[in-house]
Amino acid sequence: MKAASRFENFPAYQPIEPFDVLSARLGRPIAEIVKLDANENPYGLAPKARQALAELAFANIYPDPESRVLRAGLAAFTGVPAEYLMAGSGADELIDLLLRVLLEPGERVLTCPPTFPMYAFDTLLNQGQVVNVPRRPDFSLDLQGIRAAVAAQSPRVLFLANPNNPDGGLLPPEVIEDLLELPLMVVLDEAYIEFTEEGGRLGERMSQIKTVPRRQNLVVLRTFSKWAGLAGLRCGYGAFPAWLMPVLWKAKQPYNVNVAASAAAIASLADLDWLAANVEKLRSERARLFACLEQIPYLETQPSQANFILCRVKERSAVELKQALLAQAILVRYYNIPPVEDCLRISVGRPQDTRRICQALLALAGDPDLEKHVLAAWADSEVAVPASPSGPTDGRSAHVRRQTGETLVEISLGLDGAGAHTIHTGLGFFDHMLTQLAVHGLFDLEIEGQGDLQVDPHHLVEDTALALGEAFSQALGDRKGITRMGSALVPMDESLAEVVVDFSSRPYAVIQVDWHAPTVGGIPNSLWAHFLESFALRAGCTLHVTLRGGRDDHHQVEAIFKALGRALEAAVRLDPRRSGQVPSSKGTLTV
Numbered sequence: 001m002k003a004a005s006r007f008e009n010f011p012a013y014q015p016i017e018p019f020d021v022l023s024a025r026l027g028r029p030i031a032e033i034v035k036l037d038a039n040e041n042p043y044g045l046a047p048k049a050r051q052a053l054a055e056l057a058f059a060n061i062y063p064d065p066e067s068r069v070l071r072a073g074l075a076a077f078t079g080v081p082a083e084y085l086m087a088g089s090g091a092d093e094l095i096d097l098l099l100r101v102l103l104e105p106g107e108r109v110l111t112c113p114p115t116f117p118m119y120a121f122d123t124l125l126n127q128g129q130v131v132n133v134p135r136r137p138d139f140s141l142d143l144q145g146i147r148a149a150v151a152a153q154s155p156r157v158l159f160l161a162n163p164n165n166p167d168g169g170l171l172p173p174e175v176i177e178d179l180l181e182l183p184l185m186v187v188l189d190e191a192y193i194e195f196t197e198e199g200g201r202l203g204e205r206m207s208q209i210k211t212v213p214r215r216q217n218l219v220v221l222r223t224f225s226k227w228a229g230l231a232g233l234r235c236g237y238g239a240f241p242a243w244l245m246p247v248l249w250k251a252k253q254p255y256n257v258n259v260a261a262s263a264a265a266i267a268s269l270a271d272l273d274w275l276a277a278n279v280e281k282l283r284s285e286r287a288r289l290f291a292c293l294e295q296i297p298y299l300e301t302q303p304s305q306a307n308f309i310l311c312r313v314k315e316r317s318a319v320e321l322k323q324a325l326l327a328q329a330i331l332v333r334y335y336n337i338p339p340v341e342d343c344l345r346i347s348v349g350r351p352q353d354t355r356r357i358c359q360a361l362l363a364l365a366g367d368p369d370l371e372k373h374v375l376a377a378w379a380d381s382e383v384a385v386p387a388s389p390s391g392p393t394d395g396r397s398a399h400v401r402r403q404t405g406e407t408l409v410e411i412s413l414g415l416d417g418a419g420a421h422t423i424h425t426g427l428g429f430f431d432h433m434l435t436q437l438a439v440h441g442l443f444d445l446e447i448e449g450q451g452d453l454q455v456d457p458h459h460l461v462e463d464t465a466l467a468l469g470e471a472f473s474q475a476l477g478d479r480k481g482i483t484r485m486g487s488a489l490v491p492m493d494e495s496l497a498e499v500v501v502d503f504s505s506r507p508y509a510v511i512q513v514d515w516h517a518p519t520v521g522g523i524p525n526s527l528w529a530h531f532l533e534s535f536a537l538r539a540g541c542t543l544h545v546t547l548r549g550g551r552d553d554h555h556q557v558e559a560i561f562k563a564l565g566r567a568l569e570a571a572v573r574l575d576p577r578r579s580g581q582v583p584s585s586k587g588t589l590t591v
């Protein structure tokens with residue numbers, strides 16, 4: 001038996017490795033890996049998408065071959081009627097499908113490298129020929145070259161990523177108009193359009209998708225992989241000219257969008273505020289990453305409108321730099337083909353990811369003054385930048401919103417953070433204490449709390465504790481691989497606080513503190529024990545807090561919150577020796 005001869009020298013696509021494979025290869029727990037090599041969304045899927053997956057019914061039944069509910073949602077989202085829309089198992093599937101229905105064997109497809117390699121890969125797979133018109137050194141299109149190639153070789157299709165991968169550059173709208181005059185099908189791949197600076201909310205002002213119905217030769221591809229964090233589920237979509245739709249329906253695999261991807265995509269469209277907030281965070285993180293990369297003397301940085309930044313490595317080997325980063329569990333994409341030889345593409349991550357990669361790059365620059373200067377400037381900006389995680393993501397983070405008739409508390413927590421925090425409860429002293437928890441526990445923490453302070457601080461302090469406990473519990477998930485117990489003894493001048501915590505799933509609190517006055521910072525001292533008990537209840541932990549001595553109530557509370565941060569940090573820390581195991585002889589630690 002033998003495969004078709006055209007596959008004898010067929011160039012294989014180089015895919016990216018997933019977290020678990022990387023973790024095994026690098027011998028590092030997933031939480032320690034900074035994965036900036038595939039333009040994935042570090043904030044993960046929207047809470048509603050996560051819930052939709054948890055509640056997925058009928059996975060035993062084939063999906064709707066027409067993806068009707070999803071296409072109706074996409075029509076509302078994009079403003080394009082559903083009859084022009086088709087969903088696919090990622091935009092990748094639609095690139096293949098489109099070429100399958102457009103190309104006769106030997107027909108040509110025009111691409112403008114460097115660009116997304118799937119255009120060439122799928123052209124070859126569909127027995128077409130690739131015509132390359134390389135971009136100029138500044139990554140702009142060679143329009144003359146494109147026109148000449150169209151005249152000489154009559155390609156059927158032109159693929160353009162907008163913004164382009166790997167440089168992140170956008171096409172001017174007048175260039176798109178010009179290219180649409182050419183006698184071929186123009187495919188605009190808008191995988192990253194949601195991240196564009198001038199694109200408004202989720203790229204709506206910049207996308208060409210709305211213009212598809214009034215044209216005959218424009219296809220626009222989009223994906224849920226990047227802005228909506230569904231890369232692993234595989235869901236993309238496209239808008240196609242009306243004349244092409246019947247043949248696409250005929251040729252596509254009947255059940256191409258699986259029920260999980262479909263449910264998560266539909267739910268994502270119902271959670272746009274949450275997702276748009278993450279896109280905003282990534283946009284501002286792109287600016288911070290860019291500012292840092294620009295200061296690294298051996299990098300030449302390309303401005304980008306997408307969730308990645310391309311850098312040319314000068315005066316040293318790019319591949320060695322990639323390896324040096326890999327040794328620190330930091331993954332970036334390396335290119336060795338002209339015109340991006342010696343280039344690295346770095347995806348935009350969370351603030352703690354930016355810090356890790358920039359620290360590593362600065363250390364390799366071998367200039368301690370520069371390192372100090374850049375990192376000192378950061379200490380301020382990190383507090384101003386919104387804390388990284390929102391929503392339960394594939395990393396160890398959680399988003400909790402707790403609303404009652406008395407309070408509204410919203411918390412985002414990242415366990416593997418850098419202590420970035422924004423905390424507003426309207427109770428200055430309480431904010432100061434929660435800040436101690438974030439800074440000394442190295443948790444990324446955003447807390448927005450409002451409540452009936454006209455009554456007294458009780459409800460807001462209590463509900464913040466419950467929401468914070470819930471956030472820890474959610475972020476820890478099944479508690480596999482954690483150290484589980486942690487303790488800290490922390491002084492504050494004359495005060496000395498001892499905190500011992502065990503994420504046992506047995507809520508229990510023993511609080512032994514003597515106070516000297518009824519209140520501190522406007523908060524009754526009796527509330528601190530209540531805060532700690534409420535936290536333990538929802539976090540599913542055993543908590544012992546003992547004040548070994550003290551005279552000043554402010555010092556006492558502060559020592560307790562610092563010690564709580566330290567003890568929690570120790571307890572939630574991942575221990576590589578326990579990787580994948582629940583640290584309990586019972587075999588479960590779920591509350």
Ligand SMILES: Cc1ncc(COP(=O)(O)O)c(C=O)c1O
Nearest residue numbers: 090091092116165191223225236
């Ligand atoms: C330009 C471009 N288009 C499409 C994709 C793939 O999209 P999907 O995950 O929906 O297949 C990528 C992924 O990296 C990309 O860079």
